[in-house]
Amino acid sequence: MCDVQGSRRGPLELRRPALVFWTIALATLALDQVTKSVVRASLAVGELRSFVPGVVDLTHVRNVGAAFGLLPGQQPVFIAVSVVVLVVLAGYWRRARPRLSVIVVALSLIAAGAVGNLIDRVLTGRVTDFLSFAFIDFPVFNVADSAIVCGTAVLIAWLLFAPAPPGPDGEDQE
Numbered sequence: 001m002c003d004v005q006g007s008r009r010g011p012l013e014l015r016r017p018a019l020v021f022w023t024i025a026l027a028t029l030a031l032d033q034v035t036k037s038v039v040r041a042s043l044a045v046g047e048l049r050s051f052v053p054g055v056v057d058l059t060h061v062r063n064v065g066a067a068f069g070l071l072p073g074q075q076p077v078f079i080a081v082s083v084v085v086l087v088v089l090a091g092y093w094r095r096a097r098p099r100l101s102v103i104v105v106a107l108s109l110i111a112a113g114a115v116g117n118l119i120d121r122v123l124t125g126r127v128t129d130f131l132s133f134a135f136i137d138f139p140v141f142n143v144a145d146s147a148i149v150c151g152t153a154v155l156i157a158w159l160l161f162a163p164a165p166p167g168p169d170g171e172d173q174e
Contacts, residue, residue, distance in 0.1 A: 013099040020101070021093075021108045028112035032143035033119065036128040043130070054134050061129040061140045075121055082118040086111060102158050109151030116144030 014020050043049065043060035051058045065072035089111050098104055120127040129140040 010100075012101050014101050014104055017097075017099050017104045021104050021111075024105060024108035025112040025115075028109060028143065028147050029116050032112065032116035032147070035130070035143050036116075036120065039130040040128055048132075050134070052134075057132045057134045058130050059132045059140050063127045063129045063140075064125070075125055079118065079121050082114045082121070085114050086118075089114075102154060102162075106151040106154040106158070109147040109154070113144040113146070113148035113151065116142075116147070120144075 039058065039060050043058060045060050045062055048057050048059045064075070066074070066078055071077070089107055092098075093107065098107065117127050127142065127144075129142045129145070131142060131146075132138065132140045
């Protein structure tokens with residue numbers, strides 16, 4: 001497929017990857033911050049409400065640890081890790097200039113999730129979690145956590161299962 005300027009793009013390559021990245025990242029960040037704000041305003045800490053009966057509950061939790069409440073009270077470490085992740089993502093973006101839709105979407109989700117939880121940690125010293133599965137015993141989480149997990153899973157799947165890039169002679173590498 002050729003674009004107007006005559007360069008060849010593959011079927012998974014984006015014409016405007018930065019626009020896609022920022023659109024997904026900002027929409028995910030907005031969803032994260034709005035849902036957390038609604039939960040803080042409408043549910044008391046520890047209160048549980050059924051959202052999808054038997055499937056998803058809303059439970060207001062103040063998480064002072066990492067994902068799933070691990071390592072409570074280590075806010076400076078989590079803030080530093082979030083900043084490092086964002087710097088690494090920015091460095092990768094600048095160096096690699098990714099155009100593959102899979103990579104751009106995954107990076108945008110990871111960045112949005114990191115920023116969403118970073119905002120909570122910096123402003124309140126904790127992260128607001130509120131989503132829980134009613135049918136299994138699983139830690140309470142939020143939209144930012146989901147974005148990080150989904151983005152990371154997509155990257156791992158791509159690294160494991162993506163076709164090998166062509167070698168210098170155009171043949172697939174083994």
